[in-house]
Amino acid sequence: MLCYGAMDIQLAPLIDKLRAHFGGESRAGLLILGMYLVVILVVGTFDWRAGLAVAITLAAGGLIVLKTPDRYRQTFENSPNAIFTINRDGRIVTWNHAFTRIFQYGPEIKGQHYHQLFSTPDDVARISHMVADVFDHGATFSNIDLSYQTRSQTTTAMISRIFPLAGGSGRVYECIFANTEVTERQRMAVALRESEERFRQVVENIQEVFYIIDPVADRLVYASPSFEAMWGRPAAELNDKPIRFLETVHPDDVEAILNMLRQHQDHEIEFRLVLPEQKIRWIRMRNTYLRDSEEQVNRIVGIAENITARKQADAYALERERMRILADFIRDASHEFRTPLSIINTKLYLVERMDNPERARQLISDVNAQIAQIDRLLESLVLMARLDSGMAYDRREIDLNRMLAVLSSSQQSLAEERGLVLVLDLFPALPLMVGDHEMLEYAFQHLLDNSLRYTPRGGKIIVRTATNGASTVWVDIIDNGVGIEPSILPHIFERFHRSDTAHSTRGFGLGLPIAQKIVEGHGGHIEVESAPGKGSRFRVVLPLTNGDMLTR
Structure with a gap:
């Protein structure tokens, strides 16, 4: 915009008239206006020197002014904002390329009333008052939210600035509308509001507690309405000190929660709340840590769920499983006891009536043999009960090679008696491991006994050790015996299960379950490969050491 200012009290009105007559800011108008002023000044002042001075001044100024409209025109045309001007009659005078692109109007818009650009009567009425203020008082309006209507009748949202274009006298002859398109931004804002509303409806209607904590300010930013129902106290009590929720946590669970929180990593933990009247409520809490660009934690987002019903159901199911196991145990144990007791009873009956001392x-x-069998069965049952109850192991360093060598030596005579070859293949530099020597020896004895029992005369049994050199050792007990049927293989670690359903071999079906329990108690596991008629391989995989186990 070119503003002439108050050049002289007599010249200002003249400039306005000349400007209107000669075409506003055009180059031709400016040249004619300059020459006209020179003539008026020279003639009107009767002072040729003053007139000449003014003429020279105007000529110099004209050279600058002549270049100014081009710069303004380029800015006007290349602006990304949709700009148009209207005259005092409300008719559109000029517009730029952005206006054409957004509003889809060409030259036909010139002279049209600006009201047709607005989509609602309310906007027309509101803008009409603003335009009147612009022309009458030179007012300027900024950041106005308007809805425009394009030529294709689509609505586009704009943020508009309305300001005057005035002449040197200060009289406003045009009103400028500069508009920034915000339809996409508005669409995103609406989508964001809708998303926030959906989120609010979800978090306010779920039974789980959703919460956000600011760890820097140590305050509770948000807690969903279900907080009070779950915790039994208002969320406001935690606003300035979220860690106060620990006041209601069971004393035995506090340290575990604190250990989790100190790690500043995503975690999930289950713990108990102690509610009024000492009522216990189980909670599962999951926390996610959000970090800023410098990897500093700036928010903790969490969900807490009441899992009391599930815990009670699990406890009920566990109790039912225990009762089932106990019932199965009593049934199977009764069967195992019944056979030797029946034999004992029969033998004693015959002894009472026997006249032959040798017989x-x-x-x-x-009878003594059957009593010994019952004694072994009782020992196995007692050991299984101890293992089930989480017995403590006497852990110390163990030389597995030495243990297996001694064990194999003790079984060598039995192997020879049955026509079997027992071979040791021990890794020479096997590392020491940590474990309960007695229990592991018991487990390996059961596994070796199993191979001795099911390998026919002429067979071979290999006891082999190996290691990965870092953290694990394994022991293979390999035989070329009768093998195990595929249908039976999944059940061999079940208690009292025997593939020899006729019970033609000794045993109670507890050896493999006991061995598995002992190995698992040392952080290991047993792998089995077997094929009928080809034999079996039992592999015991054990960690060299286990810090958690050592502390038990």
Whole structure:
């Protein structure tokens, strides 16, 4: 905009008239206006020197002014904002390329009333008052939200600035509308509001507690309405000190929660709340840590869920499972006891009626053998019960090679008696491991006994050790015996299960379950490969050491 200012009290009105007559800011108008002023000044002042001075001044100024409209025109045309001007009659005078692109109007818009650009009567009425203020008082309006209507009848949202274009006298002859398109931004804002509303409806209607904590300011930013129902106290009590929620946590669970929180990593933990009247409520809490660009935690977002019902159901299911196991145990144990007791009863009956002392001694020997079998069964049952209850292991360094060598030596005579070859293949530099020597020896004895029992005469049994050199050792007990049917293989670690359903071999079906329990108690596991008629391989995989186990 070119503003002439108050050049002289007599010249100002003249400049306005000349400007209107000669075409406003055009180059031709400016040249004619300059020459006209020179003539008036020279003639009107009767002072040729003053007139000449003014003429020279105007000529110099004209050279600058002549270049000014081009710069303003380029800015006007290339602006990304949709700009148009209207005259005092409300008719559109000029517009730029952005206006054409957005509003889809060409030259036909010139002279049209600006009201047709607005989509609602309310906007027309509101803008009409503003335009009147612009022309009458030179007012300027900024950041006005308006809805415009394009030529294709689509509505586009704009933020508008309305300001005057005035002449040297200060009289406003045009009103400028500069508009920034915000339809996409508005669409995003609406989508954001809708998303926020959906989020609010979700968090306010779920039973779980959703919360946001600012760890820097140590305050609770947000807690969903279900907080009070779950915790039994208002969320406002935690606003300035979220860690106060620990006041209602069961004393035995506080340290575990604190350990989790100190790590500043995403976590999930289950703990108990102690509600009024000492009522216990189980909670599962999941926290996610949000970090800024410098990897500093600036928000903790969490969900807390009441899992009391699930815990009660789990406890009920566990109790039912325990009762089932106990019932199965009593049934199977009764069967295992019934056979030797029946034999004992029969033998004693015969002894009472036997006249032959030698035969009587044989029957008594048979009774003692059955009593020994019952004794072994009782030992196995007691050990299984101890393992089930989480018995403590006597952990110390163990030389597995030495343990297996001694064990194999003790079984060598039995192997030879049965026509079997027992071979040791021990890794020479096997590292020491940490464990309960007695329990592990018991487990390996059961596994070796299993191979001795199911490998026919002429067979071979190999006891082999190996290691990955870092953290694990394994022991293979390999035989070329009868093998295990695929249908039976998944059940071999079940208690009292015996593939020999006719019970033609000794045993109670507890050896493998006991071995598995002991190995798992040392942080290991047992792998089995077997094929009928080809034999079996039992691999015991054990960690060299386990810090958690050592502290038990």
